Amino acid sequence: MFKTVLATAAVALLAVPAVASADEAREFSHEGVNYAYTTEQKGKVTVINGATSAGVPFRLYVKGDRVSGTYNSRNVSFSTAEAAKLNLGQ
Secondary structure (H helix, E strand, C coil), X not given: CHHHHHHHHHHHHHCCCCCCCCXXXXXXXXXXXXXXXXXXXXXXXXXXXXXXXXCCEEEEEEECCEEEEEECCEEEEEXXXXXXHCCCCC
16 A cells, blocks of 8 residues: 555656646545645656645655655655556556
8 A cells, every 4th residue: 555655656757748847736636545746857866745635745756767765754665667557547
C-alpha cells in the first residue's frame, strides 16, 4: 500500500507534459485519497512536493529511472519501471 501510494504519485508525474509550469499545482485521487503536488525541474532531477488530503507530506526526486525521497517522513526508493507497471491514473 505504502509503495503503491508513492508509485501513484510518480506515475502521475510521468504523465505530465514537460512544458508544464513548476508553479502549477496538480491533483489526483487514488483509492479515496486526494493528492496535491507541484513539480520543479532542478537540472536532471524532477522534484515532486506535495501532501495528501489528510496532510501527509511527501517529497520525491525523479532522476533517470529512479525515484527516491520521503513520504510521511519515511525514506522511500523505487524504480520508475515499478511505478509504470501499476498503470495507475491511465
